[in-house]
Amino acid sequence: MSFPWAEEYRPSNGFMRWMDDRLPLPRLVFNAVGGGYPVPRNLNHFWNFGVLAGVALTIQIITGIILAMHYAPAATMAFDSVEHIMRNVNQGWLLRYAHSNGASFFFIVTYIHIFRGLYYGSYKAPREMVWLLGLVIFLLMMATAFMGYVLPWGQMSFWGAQVITGLFAAIPLVGEPIQQWLLGGFAPDNAALNRFFSLHYLLPFVIAGVIILHIWALHIPGSGNPTGVDVKTPQDTVPFHPYYTAKDGFGVGIFLIALALLMFFAPNLLGHPDNYIPANPLSTPTHITPEWYFWPFYAILRAFTVDFILPAKLWGVIAMFASILLLFFLPWLDKSPVRSGSYRPLFRMFFVILLFDVFILGWMGGLPAEEPFVMISQTATIYYFAHFLIILPLVSAIERPLPLPRSISESVLHGEKAEAAPLGVQPAPAE
Amino acid sequence: MATAQHTDNTIGAAPDEGVRRRDFINIAAVSFAGVGSVAVLYPLINQMNPSADVLALSSIEVDLSAIEPGQAIKTIFRKQPLFVRHLTPQEIQAANTVPISELRDPQTLAERTKEGKAQWLITMGVCTHLGCVPLGAAEGENRGEYGGYFCPCHGSHYDTAARIRKGPAPTNLEVPEYAFASDTVVQIG
Numbered sequence: 001m002s003f004p005w006a007e008e009y010r011p012s013n014g015f016m017r018w019m020d021d022r023l024p025l026p027r028l029v030f031n032a033v034g035g036g037y038p039v040p041r042n043l044n045h046f047w048n049f050g051v052l053a054g055v056a057l058t059i060q061i062i063t064g065i066i067l068a069m070h071y072a073p074a075a076t077m078a079f080d081s082v083e084h085i086m087r088n089v090n091q092g093w094l095l096r097y098a099h100s101n102g103a104s105f106f107f108i109v110t111y112i113h114i115f116r117g118l119y120y121g122s123y124k125a126p127r128e129m130v131w132l133l134g135l136v137i138f139l140l141m142m143a144t145a146f147m148g149y150v151l152p153w154g155q156m157s158f159w160g161a162q163v164i165t166g167l168f169a170a171i172p173l174v175g176e177p178i179q180q181w182l183l184g185g186f187a188p189d190n191a192a193l194n195r196f197f198s199l200h201y202l203l204p205f206v207i208a209g210v211i212i213l214h215i216w217a218l219h220i221p222g223s224g225n226p227t228g229v230d231v232k233t234p235q236d237t238v239p240f241h242p243y244y245t246a247k248d249g250f251g252v253g254i255f256l257i258a259l260a261l262l263m264f265f266a267p268n269l270l271g272h273p274d275n276y277i278p279a280n281p282l283s284t285p286t287h288i289t290p291e292w293y294f295w296p297f298y299a300i301l302r303a304f305t306v307d308f309i310l311p312a313k314l315w316g317v318i319a320m321f322a323s324i325l326l327l328f329f330l331p332w333l334d335k336s337p338v339r340s341g342s343y344r345p346l347f348r349m350f351f352v353i354l355l356f357d358v359f360i361l362g363w364m365g366g367l368p369a370e371e372p373f374v375m376i377s378q379t380a381t382i383y384y385f386a387h388f389l390i391i392l393p394l395v396s397a398i399e400r401p402l403p404l405p406r407s408i409s410e411s412v413l414h415g416e417k418a419e420a421a422p423l424g425v426q427p428a429p430a431e
Numbered sequence: 432m433a434t435a436q437h438t439d440n441t442i443g444a445a446p447d448e449g450v451r452r453r454d455f456i457n458i459a460a461v462s463f464a465g466v467g468s469v470a471v472l473y474p475l476i477n478q479m480n481p482s483a484d485v486l487a488l489s490s491i492e493v494d495l496s497a498i499e500p501g502q503a504i505k506t507i508f509r510k511q512p513l514f515v516r517h518l519t520p521q522e523i524q525a526a527n528t529v530p531i532s533e534l535r536d537p538q539t540l541a542e543r544t545k546e547g548k549a550q551w552l553i554t555m556g557v558c559t560h561l562g563c564v565p566l567g568a569a570e571g572e573n574r575g576e577y578g579g580y581f582c583p584c585h586g587s588h589y590d591t592a593a594r595i596r597k598g599p600a601p602t603n604l605e606v607p608e609y610a611f612a613s614d615t616v617v618q619i620g
Binding site: 169180 | 476480481482507509512535560562563582584598601
């Protein structure tokens with residue numbers, strides 16, 4: 001698409017020629033994911049995860065549409081209808097487990113995709129829009145997943161809805177009316193369940209729309225690559241099909257095997273047993289936790305325990321939203337012109353620490369709000385913000401990056417060892 | 432758009448004519464459509480607010496005659512738990528001896544109960560942190576370090592006047608609007 005040497009679409013028969021003149025959809029597909037899209041030849045398997053996220057969304061939409069055929073979005077019937085799906089509907093258990101575990105896998109591959117972007121500097125010019133649209137998708141995913149978790153109307157569903165809509169009540173003055181407006185009542189009930197179902201059905205299609213924009217924005221400059229060096233000549237690229245369709249196909253196979261293992265052998269591993277108890281507004285589970293993929297954010301939310309000008313609760317809410325909104329500014333916080341972390345020794349060290357920090361936050365988010373976990377969450381929260389607001393700008397100012405390869409093909413054709421080594425430190429002449 | 436096309440037109444009037452009829456029509460049309468859109472938006476947004484049947488259940492009566500001192504009951508008010516607690520004289524005294532300056536959300540027990548009915552502590556059973564139901568209303572439940580209520584979700588402790596004493600909750604348990612219909616019946620909401 002973006003490079004002059006991209007292969008042009010040639011209709012193979014009369015019908016396709018007729019079609020191409022009237023609705024050039026095959027041409028669009030060919031230029032997007034076919035032979036007409038040149039891709040850097042050196043992509044590693046971390047570049048699989050965008051496609052895997054697309055596969056996960058597809059699985060969610062298909063299984064979700066089917067589940068909606070059997071589910072009853074009414075407070076009196078929702079829980080029973082989910083049990084009906086599990087026990088009575090033909091292969092209903094399979095579809096529901098695919099949907100619930102599919103959500104977890106969607107987040108796993110999306111988190112890897114995001115950290116791929118963080119390490120290889122995929123957010124940097126000229127791909128800022130790709131990054132920003134990706135964050136929009138991530139926010140939509142979180143809203144969709146939250147509302148989906150409410151639908152079975154178990155204890156965790158109910159109390160999750162209570163706690164998350166309670167976040168809005170922390171806003172001064174207008175908070176309580178906003179919470180009542182969101183819920184359509186004073187507590188989660190039929191009105192809330194119905195609107196969550198409606199929106200849970202809608203948002204995946206909004207996500208699909210933003211994904212189209214995400215890919216469109218990506219295809220303007222073309223895909224990045226592990227060296228971060230721009231594509232210069234036709235030798236630097238291979239056509240998306242068959243090279244990356246094959247490579248992605250391999251990744252999809254691994255993904256599906258992993259999903260099947262979880263679905264068939266430990267379908268409730270990532271769930272919470274309390275959600276098999278029907279919602280009870282008069283009894284709070286002793287330990288409310290969101291789904292695992294929200295744990296890092298939940299830990300940030302709970303890390304604030306001291307009132308400072310504003311109430312602690314409001315600080316927690318602000319920090320939780322800020323932890324994601326911050327990422328929208330990332331392209332302008334990290335000023336280093338070198339994209340790939342492989343050539344930025346100092347950045348790479350802090351990247352690993354950040355990864356570790358987010359794991360700690362996730363771990364703390366799943367534990368009860370007691371000491372020492374609160375203190376650990378606070379430290380990890382401080383580090384999270386410090387990484388983006390202090391460390392990254394400083395690192396990009398003081399770091400001396402390693403010399404970059406002259407081109408993608410040079411880095412590839414020297415063989416694995418030379419590819420990894422900086423240019424000044426030639427290990428051995430190329431064979 | 433119309434304006435731009437018009438000024439390009441050599442047959443049209445001179446550009447320094449000031450406000451023209453067309454400008455007026457343009458602004459009037461856009462304003463009219465704008466006000467209309469807002470009017471259409473209102474029902475689309477307001478439909479999400481609590482509906483009439485939800486609001487109709489927003490007032491209840493509670494019979495207090497069976498609640499002994501030291502006991503509490505849990506009932507439902509606006510789909511949320513409500514605690515009605517009959518305080519013992521010791522609990523009233525414990526609440527009254529706390530210096531107001533020590534409290535995060537300073538309020539006396541008298542301010543949180545009706546005059547002459549200081550033994551009836553009526554509060555929402557909704558933790559002001561994130562909306563869990565605190566423990567301490569039913570017999571044998573953990574009442575926290577201050578003998579009132581304890582929220583198990585994030586560890587907020589409330590005292591015998593249901594005031595926040597320790598933990599993340601920002602304010603005391605909410606006292607709903609209520610009035611004594613008679614000595615033993617209270618109308619809430």
